[in-house]
Amino acid sequence: MSNATESWGRYPRTTADSVALIDRHQPLPSGDASCLPYGNGRSYGDSCLNDGGVLLKTRGLDRFIAFDPATGELTCEAGTLLADILDLVVPQGWFLPVTPGTRFVTVGGAIANDVHGKNHHRSGTFGHHVRAFELLRSDGSRMRCSPDENAEWFAATIGGLGLTGLVTNATVQLRRIAGPWMIAESHRFADLPEFFALSDRSAADYEYTVAWIDCLATGASLGRGLFSRANHAPSCPSSRPAAATRRSSVPFTPPVSMIGPLTLRLFNQFYYHRQRGKVAHATTHYEPFFYPLDAIGGWNRLYGPRGFLQYQCVVPPGVAGEAIAILLRTIAAAGVGSFLAVLKQFGEQSSPGMLSFPRPGTTLALDFPYRGPTTLDLLNRLDDVVADTGGAVYPAKDARMSGARFRQYFPQWETFSQYIDPRFSSSFWRRVES
Secondary structure: OOEEEOOOOOOOOEEEEEEEOOOOOOOOOOOOOOEEEEOOOOOOOOOOOOOOOEEEEOOOOOOEEEEEOOOOEEEEEOOOEHHHHHHHHHHHOEEOOOOOOOOOOEHHHHHHOOOOOOOHHHHOOHHHHEEEEEEEOOOOOEEEEOOOOOHHHHHHHOOOOOOOOEEEEEEEEOEEOOOOEEEEEEEEEOOHHHHHHHHHHHOOOOOEEEEEEOOOOOHHHOOOEEEEEEEEOOOOOOOOOEOOOOOEEOOOOOOOOOOOHHHHHHHHHHHHHOOOOOEEEEEEEHHHHHOHHHHEEOHHHHHOOOOEEEEEEEEOHHHHHHHHHHHHHHHHHHOOOOOOEEEEEEOOOOOOOOOOOOOOEEEEEEEEEOOOHHHHHHHHHHHHHHHHHOOEEOHHHOOOOOHHHHHHHOOOHHHHHOOOOOOEOOHHHHHHOO
16 A cells, blocks of 8 residues: 655655565565665655655664774664664764764665765765675675775765665774764854855864855845854863753644744844854764754754755856855845755765765755745756756755756766666656656
């Protein structure tokens, strides 16, 4: 029996049968319906959805297989959450080499979307630190894939949106830390040029950099925001720092979106001015630094029953200043935007996957309440800017880009398509392949 399924953005709504996987040695289900792995459902658009098909629920594949506390090499099943890895390894002096803005994603999902984090300029994407994985195909064959073994399958699966088969387990190289604490700074900046200057000055000395921006600011204040930079503390602090975040939750979905022009403008004004001085210093637990929204369970419900669309793009270095300014002016003129608008510089490392999103340049990410054609029209206009500059939009966050745009953003798509498992498909892929 088909069940309604949705991604974190709650748009679009789809139906699919589901099969719960509990043993990495079990074969894939038989039949003619298309299959797609589904981890914890934290992709924002339809890359994790398979309308009318079968979702292979992988959260039952959550076992640790091996961990060497001397080298930091970890092997686990693909349904293991990054949160569970952190719980295991941080007390032993290790940390994820790359982490996205939520720890409630699976290892398989991190591989399928080749996720990135605040340290891309130093460490690249998650795929850079995957040593190997097992890929189960619908014909029952199993392949060990690594940069040196079945390397073409490795490249197709990293960032491959779950279409090449089922990753059953993976080996990841962690990075050493002294403890759970971060030495962090927050700089209030007045405009886009100051953001780029802060990014340039911070890249060499800080492992983690990211900025929140006020997406509704205009004129001389266009692109103003708060720039965060941090390193892992080299030792355990003598004084008691800020602790891990206590979680709360949004208990129900309100009948209308709580994110409107008035609430957004009030929030952005408050958030920008909440820091009293130009620079603030803090020693804090890693959770509030890396995962501020994880403290609010079900925060996606705030957007109401129609859900929201996240838009994340990257534009090349030579035109980044002008392109980001045009994007922000377009968003501000539309009177919509996001309470969490993120701006970050990507590094120069080439991503390991054929469809990996990160590339040199500046990336902007925002959430938009879904309001029908007006929202889709706005995002299409943003696409025009990104496409004209030679940039790209992130498939893991997308629910509406055209096939023509996708093929422009990811010129290796045709080579990648040769590695798709014949029984695997997704709502996203069917939308963009034609």
